[in-house]
Amino acid sequence: MREPSDDSGVRRIGDARSDPDEAALLERVRRGDADAFDVVARTHAPRLYRLALHLARRPEDAEDLVQETLVRALPKLGRFEGRARLSTYLMRALTNLWRNRLRSKGRSRLVPWPEVGDDRQQAEFPDPAPSVENGLLKRDRADDVRDALERLEPTRRLTILLREVEGLSYEEIADMTDVPVGTVRSRLARARDDLRKILGGRR
């Protein structure tokens, strides 16, 4: 696994370069201090929840993902020994949890995600644009983008969210999703292309 260089400015956890306050907080979390857990959760939950909601789609699933991630991952940081930013560590934990749950449902592994334009895709995620309701109640851009995201193949959705929303580099995404940088690049290209097709952008 790549590690950020010492001069990268990346703050690490659990060693002398860590923020002492953060390290102390995490130590308290490890010891079961709920107040410390609360402080860390309040710092990181909003960002994690945003990612989780785009991935899991249902708010209750997103909340469960985030809470499970925080509850299970934070107390493990003592053994983690600090190799990345805490936010990245938690994001990775969350995406791993999401992928495992996705796989346990057998969806992405056993049933190929239908391509944009595929009839199955259309059946599962119908384009909401032509509906009567949408004609009467004009949908805003955010709704369209959410719908478009939901129709993306999961790994493409994850990749473009990590890049565009979380601002991670190709290398960070590759590390987090355990694929080569080239795969990150192709997933991003396909995700953008899919979104463009769904949302009707120019080429």
Add this chain to the structure above:
Amino acid sequence: MNGNGRDERLQDYLDDRMTPDERREFEGLLARDPDLAAAVDDARALGDSLRALDAPLPEGFHDRARERFDASVSPRRRMPWEALGLAAAALVLGAILVPWAMRTEFGESERVPMESWELQEEVRKAPAASEPVDRPAEPKLERVAADAESGADRREEPEDSAGFAPVPVAPKGAVAKNAAAPEPVANDADHPGTVANERFADAVDDEGVGGRADRVPESFQKSAVTDAPRRQRVAAPLAQATAPAPGATPLDADHVRDAGATATTPGRLPDADTWSRWIAAPGGDALASLAPDGDWASIAVIAGPADCDRVRVIPEPPGGVVVYVPGGPHAGCAIRLPDPAAAVQVVRETFP
């Protein structure tokens, strides 16, 4: 500029992956090609739209998270003397009950002592007492080992594979059994505090960021064969978990609940009495509802939810699952095997 070359360069431009010279050249193209400039604008607008999506935390989120944390850490808040007492009890129970149970219920000959990974490998290679007709070959270890030898890079999977490493797919029969068997824990929002069938999840294992969620079984097995000395991973058979294997971490407060059993299931299912001895904990009948049903064999290991991620079955049975069963002091990892006749070893991964 058309086609894939244009798209790739457009993406490199958007993601700032161009050299200064490439960037200057591309911006020159942008100035001359309105369509290309419009495509860049569209792509940037898309990124802006994604970033603008709001997702406020649900009301009460932090209260619920805190409650969940409290519930999860309560075992760790035990006083040290309580942990020591539990450790002592586990030692006694493990030393007396487990060997006796194994001898009386299944016969000594079925027990396979496990001192090292090499021995485990022998166990894995040994033919099971009876192989189910529909049981697929277990290729993973060989494949991983072959990959290691050949230098094959398993990261280079085609993108179309959905980005996930191959996972064993249970044969139809096993799936049917799995579906028919009562699930002790559902992995859905109705049971938010549980961890069901997430044995691949190393999201929160000891390596955290370094873990490979979609490959844990493979990397684990690979490391068992090739990296064990370097990584100092120790797989202790659970029958001996009460007495650390050579080189293993001495039991501590987090491990005293691992008073489990080595599981060999030679052709017969444990009865309820054996089951309660296996789980080796007072009031263990809380798990009795998981007693074997049909042709499933079940094994319980008393451990915390996170420890279920460390519990491994060698050889890994198709369709076998490790689930965490909540239930206060009786909580534990339940290992359910689709083939009750198969001899397996249950080990717990420890990290010295």
